Every structure is written in structure tokens, then in C-alpha cells.
Amino acid sequence: MVDETPIDDTKTRISEYSRRCADSFTRETRMEEPTKESEPRITTDSLSMSYGEFKALEDITVQVPRRSITAIIGPSGCGKSSLLRCFNRMNDLVEGCRVTGEVKLDGEDIYAPGYDVIQLRRTVGMVFQRPNPFPKTVYDNVAYGPRLSGVKDKERLNRVVEESLKKAALWEEVKGKLKGSAMNLSGGQQQRLCIARVLAVEPEVILLDEPCSALDPVATQRVEDLLAELKERYTMVIVTHNMQQAARVSDFTAFVMIENQGEPGKVVEFGDTNHMFTNPVDERTERYITGRFG
Amino acid sequence: MMKPKTADRIATIVFWLLGGITVGVLLFIILQIFGRGLLTALNPKFLLGKPEAMKEGGGIFPMIISSLYLTGLTLLIALPVSLGAAIYLAEYSREGRVTGAIRFCVDSLAGLPSIVFGIFGMTLFVIYFGWGYSLIAGAFTCAILNLPTLMRSSEESIRSVPGTYREASFSLGATRWTTVRQVVLPSATPGILAGTMLTIGRILGESAAIVYTAGLFVRKAPTSPMDTAAPLASYIWYAQTEALIPDFRRVVDGGAAFLLLLVLLMNFLARRLARYYQRKKLAGGADG
Numbered sequence: 289m290v291d292e293t294p295i296d297d298t299k300t301r302i303s304e305y306s307r308r309c310a311d312s313f314t315r316e317t318r319m320e321e322p323t324k325e326s327e328p329r330i331t332t333d334s335l336s337m338s339y340g341e342f343k344a345l346e347d348i349t350v351q352v353p354r355r356s357i358t359a360i361i362g363p364s365g366c367g368k369s370s371l372l373r374c375f376n377r378m379n380d381l382v383e384g385c386r387v388t389g390e391v392k393l394d395g396e397d398i399y400a401p402g403y404d405v406i407q408l409r410r411t412v413g414m415v416f417q418r419p420n421p422f423p424k425t426v427y428d429n430v431a432y433g434p435r436l437s438g439v440k441d442k443e444r445l446n447r448v449v450e451e452s453l454k455k456a457a458l459w460e461e462v463k464g465k466l467k468g469s470a471m472n473l474s475g476g477q478q479q480r481l482c483i484a485r486v487l488a489v490e491p492e493v494i495l496l497d498e499p500c501s502a503l504d505p506v507a508t509q510r511v512e513d514l515l516a517e518l519k520e521r522y523t524m525v526i527v528t529h530n531m532q533q534a535a536r537v538s539d540f541t542a543f544v545m546i547e548n549q550g551e552p553g554k555v556v557e558f559g560d561t562n563h564m565f566t567n568p569v570d571e572r573t574e575r576y577i578t579g580r581f582g
Numbered sequence: 583m584m585k586p587k588t589a590d591r592i593a594t595i596v597f598w599l600l601g602g603i604t605v606g607v608l609l610f611i612i613l614q615i616f617g618r619g620l621l622t623a624l625n626p627k628f629l630l631g632k633p634e635a636m637k638e639g640g641g642i643f644p645m646i647i648s649s650l651y652l653t654g655l656t657l658l659i660a661l662p663v664s665l666g667a668a669i670y671l672a673e674y675s676r677e678g679r680v681t682g683a684i685r686f687c688v689d690s691l692a693g694l695p696s697i698v699f700g701i702f703g704m705t706l707f708v709i710y711f712g713w714g715y716s717l718i719a720g721a722f723t724c725a726i727l728n729l730p731t732l733m734r735s736s737e738e739s740i741r742s743v744p745g746t747y748r749e750a751s752f753s754l755g756a757t758r759w760t761t762v763r764q765v766v767l768p769s770a771t772p773g774i775l776a777g778t779m780l781t782i783g784r785i786l787g788e789s790a791a792i793v794y795t796a797g798l799f800v801r802k803a804p805t806s807p808m809d810t811a812a813p814l815a816s817y818i819w820y821a822q823t824e825a826l827i828p829d830f831r832r833v834v835d836g837g838a839a840f841l842l843l844l845v846l847l848m849n850f851l852a853r854r855l856a857r858y859y860q861r862k863k864l865a866g867g868a869d870g
Binding site for chain 1: 676744746747748749750751752753754755756757760764765768769862
């Protein structure tokens with residue numbers, strides 16, 4: 289998928305890749321309207337975010353294409369997690385947090401007044417840095433989301449739980465202990481349980497905030513394999529400080545960094561992952577991915 | 583300069599001794615009270631018998647019922663209020679003047695001696711509301727008295743629920759109320775229960791707030807909340823200081839031993855409950 293012709297202007301490249309990625313999606317069988325499929329799932333336009341007086345992000349303009357994995361990379365504290373949390377408005381829960389600019393999900397501004405945040409979070413699921421299953425049974429963890437939306441029927445819940453656990457590649461390991469506490473699972477299993485819990489809500493987008501940072505290499509491998517499978521059906525955005533991981537799993541990458549201490553994070557470069565890792569446009573990107581800072 | 587190793591050894595011994603003193607004092611009290619009254623306290627005739635005002639051989643049955651009745655009523659009033667306030671403070675409020683004012687009031691309330699609550703309860707509930715010496719007047723007084731500790735322990739339990747649980751719940755599209763109900767409260771339950779059990783112990787042992795509100799002597803067990811009652815602790819006080827019971831020593835020692843048994847049982851249950859939840863890992867504390 290590496291484009292041989294050098295295009296210098298980042299913006300043209302983005303639209304070029306969006307188009308290409310759209311082409312591949314028109315071949316998909318379970319697509320909806322073809323025009324909708326070619327549109328990016330999430331777009332931001334001059335997005336800025338601040339915590340009280342501190343400006344964390346400025347002028348972020350990115351596009352997240354459908355059914356692909358977009359990685360957000362950057363040094364610690366650059367605001368990549370904050371950016372991710374703008375996509376499901378989890379930042380709303382932080383006191384003093386303010387967002388300006390536009391974040392659109394399927395063309396609709398999710399920060400518009402009166403926008404249904406509950407529905408947004410059902411459409412845009414999230415997996416966190418540390419596995420955070422509820423101190424409930426494995427079954428109740430997965431059934432949490434469906435029950436929220438009012439599913440009471442036992443048969444249907446059983447089916448959703450089983451399907452979600454299968455999709456998260458966890459079913460074989462836990463099918464005998466669905467009634468046991470989720471806290472007794474290993475860290476890697478807990479993280480896949482959290483993914484299953486998100487899948488049970490039937491989201492369209494899944495945000496992952498450094499999902500493997502608390503896992504050992506074997507568990508990380510399993511989660512990465514799982515992401516590759518899920519890509520067929522979901523749009524995913526993953527924040528990672530691990531550049532190898534970004535290179536391994538993602539199709540597109542956004543590189544966020546802070547120029548000087550105290551300044552807001554900005555997107556330095558955004559584009560096709562292979563391209564960015566083999567032939568970065570910006571010098572800072574090159575320095576970062578070759579490990580010279582960060 | 584002392585060698586660090588020697589200093590460490592001395593510190594260990596000192597702390598061991600201080601810990602030992604605490605245990606020793608408690609054991610001494612327990613042994614004293616049980617030594618004097620346990621035989622009486624385990625005698626069914628004493629436990630199920632009617633009290634006598636002037637004769638020997640009276641029992642404490644109406645007092646036991648009064649104590650349990652009062653405890654139940656008090657919790658019925660205090661638990662919803664303190665839990666509601668705790669949820670508000672821990673989950674809904676933003677730190678500011680309002681929460682500061684609430685905390686100040688609660689802390690001041692907690693610092694008042696219980697006899698003050700007793701006099702207040704008598705003035706307001708017994709006299710002004712015209713409820714007379716009654717279980718309900720005693721329960722309201724006791725509820726106000728225990729509100730601060732119950733609220734603070736509930737708030738602490740709610741706050742110790744890891745924020746990651748809330749995040750997970752919100753990210754799945756839950757509202758704040760659903761999150762509180764489905765995730766936060768179940769996780770905080772062991773702590774809230776432990777606080778409640780300790781409060782039960784305090785209610786059982788309370789006398790100053792009770793003597794002028796619920797009453798101190800009855801011949802028959804109360805049935806209605808409007809009935810005058812004589813909870814054990816206030817009856818013990820009465821028997822010891824004012825009553826004309828010839829065998830008051832036996833009544834007081836037996837009553838005290840039985841009261842101590844009840845309180846120890848409550849503490850034991852509190853620990854068992856907390857451990858049960860922890861073993862099942864179906865409610866997390868801070869250690870998840």
C-alpha cells in the first residue's frame with residue numbers, strides 16, 4: 289500500500305489516502321450507502337482543548353477513516369490521550385475542561401448543544417490504559433452495556449455475552465467461569481474482557497487508550513492480533529507511546545507533540561502509517577520515530 | 583548515635599508494647615464485665631423476664647426489645663439521609679462553598695456531646711412536638727447524633743471506589759445515577775455495612791441521648807413507635823443510680839454483659855461481612 293510518488297503537501301496526502309481507503313471499502317459486502325462509506329468516520333476541525341488556564345491541545349485537524357486503525361503517537365504528556373477523549377466526550381467529566389472547534393462523527397458535530405452524549409458513548413466505545421473490569425462476574429461485566437440499553441431477555445443477553453466474548457477471543461478461556469469474578473482473570477484476559485464489554489454495546493468506533501501498556505509481551509501480542517481482526521468491522525483509534533506497536537497495528541498515524549514546555553500539543557504529521565514510518569515528511573517526526581527524543 | 587538496627591529493634595518493641603496495651607485494656611474490660619455478669623446474662627429467666635421495680639428477680643426482656651426496636655428505627659431514619667448526603671458529597675457536588683459548609687456543619691455536629699442531643703431531642707420531639715417519651719423521639723434524637731459518623735464513613739467508602747470503575751461505566755453510556763447505583767454503591771457496600779455495624783454498636787450503647795427522649799423504665803415491651811421504651815443502656819443507668827431494685831447489682835452486671843455481647847456480635851458480623859465480600863471479589867475496595 290505504499291505510495292511511490294512523493295507528495296509533499298500533507299493535506300493532499302490525507303485526502304489521497306482517504307480516497308484510497310474508500311476504494312477498498314467499496315469492495316466491502318456489508319457496507320451501507322456507498323457515499324457514506326467513503327466519508328471519514330471522525331473529523332476534527334481546529335479542535336482546541338484546555339484544562340482551566342492550561343491549553344492542552346491546539347488546532348487539531350485530523351480525519352479518522354472507517355474500518356481501519358488510526359494510531360495517535362507522541363511523547364508523554366503531549367495530549368494524545370486528551371485528544372482521544374474528545375472523541376467520546378469523556379473529557380466532559382474533568383472539571384474545568386473546555387473544548388473549542390469541531391469534532392464530527394459521521395458529519396454530525398458531537399459538541400453541538402443538545403447532542404446526546406449517552407448515545408455518543410454507545411456508538412464510540414473506549415478501552416482504557418489499565419484493564420478496568422467491574423468487580424462483578426465475567427458475565428455481568430459483558431452484560432453491563434446491553435442491560436443499560438434495556439435488554440432484559442435472558443436468552444438474548446446470553447447470546448450477546450457469548451458473541452462478544454468470542455469476538456474478543458476470550459470465550460474459550462472463560463466459558464467455564466462466567467459466574468466467577470472478573471477480578472480473578474489475568475491482566476491480559478481482563479483487557480480482552482474490557483474489549484468484549486465494549487463490543488457488547490455494538491459500537492461503531494472503538495477508542496483504545498494505550499491498551500497494552502499494563503500488559504506483558506504475550507498478552508500484548510494477543511490484543512494486537514485481536515485488533516487486526518476487529519478492524520474488519522470497526523473504526524479504531526489507538527493511543528500508544530510504543531512506536532513499534534503503532535507501526536505494527538495501524539493503517540494511519542497522527543503524530544502529536546509539544547514544541548516547548550507549557551505549550552499546547554499539535555498534530556505535526558498525519559498520514560499513512562507505512563509512509564510515515566518509512567518516509568516522514570516532517571523532520572520532527574523523523575527524529576521522534578528514530579528514537580532521538582521522546 | 584544509635585545504630586539503625588538497634589533503633590529499629592527498640593521501635594519494634596515500643597510499638598508492640600503500645601499495641602499490647604490496647605488489647606490488654608480491652609481484654610481487661612471484657613473479662614471484668616463477663617466475670618461479673620455473664621452467668622446472669624445467659625440465664626433465660628433474666629433475658630425473657632419482666633423487670634421488677636421494688637422486688638428481686640426482675641428480667642430485662644422489654645429492655646432488649648426496646649434496644650432492638652430503637653436501633654431499627656434509628657437506622658431507618660439515619661441511613662437514607664446519611665447515604666443520600668454521602669452520595670451527593672462524593673459523586674455529585676463540585677468542591678466549593680456549599681460542600682465546605684456541609685462538611686463544617688457535619689464536623690461540628692460530630693463534636694457535640696451526646697447529652698446535648700438528649701436535651702435537644704427532649705425539647706423538640708418530646709415536648710414541642712408532644713410525642714412524649716417515645717421510641718420515635720429517641721430514634722430521631724439518636725439518628726441526628728449518629729448522622730455525622732454514618733455519613734462520613736459512607737462518604738469515605740464511596741470515595742474509595744476506584745475512579746476507573748466510574749470511567750468504564752460512563753464510557754459504556756451510563757448516566758451518573760446508573761453508575762452510582764450499578765457500580766459505585768455495590769463496590770462501596772462493604773465499607774458502608776461496616777460503618778453501619780459500628781453505628782449499631784453505638785446506638786445500642788447510647789444512654790445520654792436516650793434517657794430524656796425514649797425513656798428509662800417500662801414493664802412491658804413497646805409495640806408502637808409512640809410507646810415509651812427503656813433501651814438497655816438507659817435502663818442500666820437507671821438501675822444503677824435511681825431505681826429502688828434490691829438486687830440492682832445483678833441487673834446492672836447482667837445487663838452490661840448482655841449489651842457487651844450484642845456489641846461484640848455486631849463487630850464480629852461487620853468483619854465477617856467485609857471479608858465475605860473481599861473473598862468473593864465482587865465488590866472492590868481501593869485494591870480492586
